[in-house]
Amino acid sequence: xxxxxxxxxxxxxxxxxxxxxxxxxxxxxxxxxxxxxxxxxxxxxxxxxxxxxxxxxxxxxxxxxxxxxxxxxxxxxxxxxxxxxxxxxxxxxxxxxxxxxxxxxxxxxxxxxxxxxxxxxxxxxxxxxxxxxxxxxxxxxxxxxxxxxxxxxxxxxxxxxxxxxxxxxxxxxxxxxxxxx
Numbered sequence: 756x757x758x759x760x761x762x763x764x765x766x767x768x769x770x771x772x773x774x775x776x777x778x779x780x781x782x783x784x785x786x787x788x789x790x791x792x793x794x795x796x797x798x799x800x801x802x803x804x805x806x807x808x809x810x811x812x813x814x815x816x817x818x819x820x821x822x823x824x825x826x827x828x829x830x831x832x833x834x835x836x837x838x839x840x841x842x843x844x845x846x847x848x849x850x851x852x853x854x855x856x857x858x859x860x861x862x863x864x865x866x867x868x869x870x871x872x873x874x875x876x877x878x879x880x881x882x883x884x885x886x887x888x889x890x891x892x893x894x895x896x897x898x899x900x901x902x903x904x905x906x907x908x909x910x911x912x913x914x915x916x917x918x919x920x921x922x923x924x925x926x927x928x929x930x931x932x933x934x935x936x
Contacts, residue, residue: 773797778810782817787864791893795900803897808890815885818868819878827873843875850880857888864889 777790794803822830834841844852853876857867871881895918 770797774806774810777806778813781865782814782821782868784863784865787893788896791896792900795897795902797900800898800901803900804894807893807897808886811886811889811893812882814864815868815882815889816878818865819872819881822869822872826869830873841873846877849874849876850884852876853881853884854888857885858892 773790773793773796776785777787777794781787781790791803791807794806797803798806831841852874853871856871856874862870868885871885895915898917899915
């Protein structure tokens, strides 16, 4: 546990040691889960969740812009060359698809944030859907960080149970999504 002391609330290390990497690294593909745990370690559950919810829209906005302005045209050209079609979803089905895409397990946080804009979804439905789903799924990991720093087994168990419920819910949604194919 001494290795995590630098991230504890009592540490003299500046909070930016957690916030700056969390702000930038998930955008470029680094897994987000370790940062969520570190937010809980450093800032506690409540402030960790607030900070997580404040940064997720930044990740989503940058990913949306990058896909639409930089990577999207290149991906479309590459897909056309190899004979793969990228579906454009009708506007009335975009929000439902976006929700399913974000909650179904498989792809990582960064990949989902980058691929979803290729569907033609508008920015605000993308932002709201991504913010809501990623935020809810991140809460147990922030709580786990708080539980780890306090060695609170009960809180860790509660966070684990919340994570399990979300995991089972995501798998149930994945199974139900087969009906819509």
